[in-house]
Amino acid sequence: MSAPPAGRHFFRGDDGYEEARRATVWHQRVPERYPAVIVAAVDTDDIVAALRYAKANGHQVSIVSGGHSFAASHLRDGAVLLDVSRLDHATIDAEKRCAVVGPGKGGSLLMADLEAQGLFFPGGHCKGVCLGGYLLQGGYGWNSRIYGPACESVVGLDVITADGEKIYCDAENHADLYWAARGAGPGFFAVVTSFHLKLYPRPSVCGTSVYVYPWDVADEVYTWARSISAEVDRCVEMQALATRSVPEMGIESPGIVFASPAFTDSEAEAEKALAIFDTCPVVDKALVKVPYMPSDLPTWYTAVMTHYLGDHRYTADNMWTSASADDLLPGIRKIFDTMPPNPSHFLWLNWGPSPQRQDMAYSIEDEIYLALYGSWKDTADDDKYGDWARSNMAAMSHLATGIQLADENLGQRPARFATEEAMAKLDRVRAEYDPDGLFNSWMGRI
Numbered sequence: 001m002s003a004p005p006a007g008r009h010f011f012r013g014d015d016g017y018e019e020a021r022r023a024t025v026w027h028q029r030v031p032e033r034y035p036a037v038i039v040a041a042v043d044t045d046d047i048v049a050a051l052r053y054a055k056a057n058g059h060q061v062s063i064v065s066g067g068h069s070f071a072a073s074h075l076r077d078g079a080v081l082l083d084v085s086r087l088d089h090a091t092i093d094a095e096k097r098c099a100v101v102g103p104g105k106g107g108s109l110l111m112a113d114l115e116a117q118g119l120f121f122p123g124g125h126c127k128g129v130c131l132g133g134y135l136l137q138g139g140y141g142w143n144s145r146i147y148g149p150a151c152e153s154v155v156g157l158d159v160i161t162a163d164g165e166k167i168y169c170d171a172e173n174h175a176d177l178y179w180a181a182r183g184a185g186p187g188f189f190a191v192v193t194s195f196h197l198k199l200y201p202r203p204s205v206c207g208t209s210v211y212v213y214p215w216d217v218a219d220e221v222y223t224w225a226r227s228i229s230a231e232v233d234r235c236v237e238m239q240a241l242a243t244r245s246v247p248e249m250g251i252e253s254p255g256i257v258f259a260s261p262a263f264t265d266s267e268a269e270a271e272k273a274l275a276i277f278d279t280c281p282v283v284d285k286a287l288v289k290v291p292y293m294p295s296d297l298p299t300w301y302t303a304v305m306t307h308y309l310g311d312h313r314y315t316a317d318n319m320w321t322s323a324s325a326d327d328l329l330p331g332i333r334k335i336f337d338t339m340p341p342n343p344s345h346f347l348w349l350n351w352g353p354s355p356q357r358q359d360m361a362y363s364i365e366d367e368i369y370l371a372l373y374g375s376w377k378d379t380a381d382d383d384k385y386g387d388w389a390r391s392n393m394a395a396m397s398h399l400a401t402g403i404q405l406a407d408e409n410l411g412q413r414p415a416r417f418a419t420e421e422a423m424a425k426l427d428r429v430r431a432e433y434d435p436d437g438l439f440n441s442w443m444g445r446i
Contacts, residue, residue: 005050005080008040024064024083025072026128029313029382033072035062035081042086047191048164054080055162055438062440063191065103065132067124068308070316070373071409073186073443085130087193094119097199098155103132103192107141108301115297120202122147125304135195137185137405138362140369142297143263145234145351147200149365151182152358156196162189162438170196176429183362183418184426185405187442189434203263207270208295209277212246212288215254215336219329220282222348226325229350229367233273236262238350241307242335245342248306249288254336261300267292307343307373313382315374317389317409319400320351320366328370331396338392340374340385347371363422364402371407414444 010017012034020038022030036059039050054061064074066085074081087102090110094117101110107123110131114121122141124134134141139150147153156170157178169178181188213221225240232238238260246255258277264270271292277283278291308314321328335346352367372389376382390412393400402416410417418426423445430441 005037005039005046005053008042010038012036020083021075024066024074024081026068026310027070027312027314028310028377029315029386031072031075033075033077035076035079038081038083040083040086044160044166044193047082047084047160047193048166050080050082051160051162051164051191051438055436060440061438063132066128066130067133068126068129069133069186070314070407071411071443073408073411076440079440082191084132084191084193088130089194092117092119092199099197099199100194101131101197102194104130107131107134111142111297114199115202118202120200121197122150122153124150125300126308127301127305131195132192133185134406136181136183136188136192138183140404140406142261142300143203143235143237145237146263148355148357149362151360151362153198154182154195155198157181157192158194158196159190159192162434162436166193176425177433179359180361180426180429182358182360183405183422185408185417185442187426187445189430189439189441204265205263205267205270206295206297206300207262207264207267207274208293209258209260209274210288210290210293211258211277211280211283211286212249212251213256213258213282213286215242215256217282217285218242218256218332218336221256221280222329222332223325224280224282225348225350226328226368228276228279230353232276232350233262235264235269236260236273236276240348241345242339242348243307243342243345244339247342248303251287255287259303261295267294307345309343309375312343312375312377313379315386315389315409316372316407317393317413318369318371318403318407319393319396319415320364320369320402320404321396321399322367322401323399327399328396331392331399334395335372335392338388340376340381340388343373344375344385344388345373347373361418361422361426363419364417365404366401369404370396373407408442410445411443414446416446
């Protein structure tokens with residue numbers, strides 16, 4: 001065997017190993033999968049040494065940057081787990097509107113840095129999520145209906161390949177690897193050490209509307225939401241979150257919450273864009289009705305995090321669809337009937353129709369995004385709630401175009417997350433850059 005990997009590391013059985021393993025999963029339902037060694041890299045030399053060690057000792061490699069992987073796909077038995085969360089550098093060039101950031105940089109931290117300089121990036125919605133996994137899997141974030149998935153704003157990457165070579169890739173250099181990095185997610189076959197990002201001017205206004213409906217008008221609400229899909233201004237994130245209670249609004253009964261930010265240049269524009277929420281035919285049944293109020297990203301981050309609690313156990317699954325409301329409603333009713341307690345929730349997002357995307361591995365999306373997030377605290381409830389997300393999405397899979405890698409559940413439910421052409425190209429590029437299969441790929445695929 002070659003020498004142990006550089007950087008702080010824990011072999012299975014070492015003091016600190018289990019603490020380090022569990023620390024790579026943000027919630028409490030940590031899978032019973034055990035890497036052979038966990039390497040906490042602090043620089044590129046640590047990464048190169050860890051890759052050499054893995055090759056010399058017949059281990060595959062998984063990577064974690066720190067985020068909301070509900071399935072914890074980075075935990076693989078017998079692998080070298082490379083934790084790059086300490087690569088959290090960020091250099092911002094306000095004049096050129098670009099940044100170079102490490103995979104371990106927190107998305108909300110980057111957003112705060114940018115806001116202070118009058119800049120913006122379609123960063124993720126949750127605090128604590130680092131940029132590595134978020135950008136590789138596509139990156140649905142703030143104002144992404146305007147700027148596209150965040151990976152479209154990745155203009156280059158610094159990576160370390162399976163043979164330990166440090167290279168820069170973009171549209172002109174190692175173009176196929178650049179193509180793969182934008183959408184391959186946990187199946188990417190190199191280690192990203194820096195992302196080069198295109199930045200945007202900070203929108204002047206973040207306005208919000210809030211409507212909460214009781215579950216007994218769900219059929220009318222979702223039928224309306226589906227019918228206006230193409231009419232929603234792209235500056236609006238039209239999302240409906242259904243949960244068994246809305247304690248942050250003083251509602252202990254089940255509710256469907258439409259809380260939708262709009263990023264615009266003026267309050268008048270935001271109010272106009274959000275006016276569509278007042279067209280719901282059962283708007284008079286709303287438990288809460290706030291047509292417009294000013295907001296900001298710090299407030300939104302706080303609100304979002306009430307649904308993602310680190311002391312809970314989680315499961316998630318999702319699907320893209322263009323199905324009609326009539327076809328979707330039977331599945332939605334079953335989701336409601338079987339939903340675990342708050343903060344478990346069902347998310348409906350009006351996403352498309354979308355503009356033509358860049359040529360990249362990210363290649364599947366549709367008009368509507370549906371996602372399930374099951375949550376509970378007691379391990380005794382694992383059997384009761386653990387299959388809620390998977391089983392409900394499986395039952396609706398005949399209506400799905402595919403899934404988004406952000407909240408994948410591929411180990412339990414293999415699904416389509418890229419076009420057939422993109423998958424074929426990913427396999428060809430992987431064979432070129434990682435011919436021996438050093439890097440672990442997705443836990444399931446179709």
